[in-house]
Amino acid sequence: MPAPAWQLEGLCLADPDLFTSDDNRGELVEEARDTCNRCPVQPECLAAALAEEGTTAANMRGSIRGGMTPTERWRISRPKKTAA
Structure with a gap:
């Protein structure tokens, strides 16, 4: 199945390794978030x-x-969770 067209507009394509790091903390996460916040297809x-x-x-x-x-x-x- 081909990727949705919007994925071709993602700013993450410039540095995909930044987004696939096993370290979900610190500087790398903040750099990835900054990129996402500027991305036209973030939503x-x-x-x-x-x-x-x-x-x-x-x-x-x-x-x-x-x-x-x-x-x-x-x-x-x-x-x-719902109240019992």
Whole structure:
């Protein structure tokens, strides 16, 4: 299946290794976030990441996507607990 056309506009294409680092902390993350914040397709990227990952656990996710770490994306996508 071909990649969506919007992916060809991503600023991450200039340095993909920055976004796939196993280190989701510190300077590399901030540099990746800065790039995402300037990216014209950041909303599409984040929406795609959330849709693809669903409720997958944070430790099973990877990469900075849509300006968020795997843990940050998990926090907004995990099932909400309901009061019993």
